[in-house]
Amino acid sequence: MTPFGEALRELRKHKGVTQQQMAAALGVSSAYLSALEHGRRGRPSFDFLQRVAGYFHIIWDEAEALFRLAEQSDPRVVIDTGGLPPAYTAFANLLARRIGSLEPSVIQEMTMLLENAANKG
Structure with a gap:
């Protein structure tokens, strides 16, 4: 699970909705939502993040924190050490x-x- 996936699951559970309900409201598949929550998908798009923030009525600092979590949540990291010792x-x-x-x-x-x-x- 990624930091974003964990936060997404907590938000969803706090609101008391299923993955299917949330996926339908956001216009994505429940399989995609499940993959995000379990860390099997890369970083979500900015458009998706905006839809999540709107769905949960998240504004300002909370939305910025959620967006930062998404940036830190790509489960497949590439480290370029070219040119380094x-x-x-x-x-x-x-x-x-x-x-x-x-x-x-x-x-x-x-x-x-x-x-x-x-x-x-």
Whole structure:
């Protein structure tokens, strides 16, 4: 499941509607909605995100947060290390091979480390 998929499912459950009901209201198939919720589809289109925001009557900051989640939710990530030192490519490949076996606490630590490094640079 992706961050966006989790948020979408929570919004839908909070509103008390089924995937079929929501899909019909948004003009998509329930299979597409299910795939989004389970992280089997890539990032949704801006048009779809606007329809979701309208369906749930989400405005301003909440809509922006939902759109940010969608940006972070492509389950098939590509990391281009072309032109970087060999250690960067080795790190990216190691992460790709091992990400599924990392403990949540390790993911949190790595996330904090990367965010702190981005804030310094």
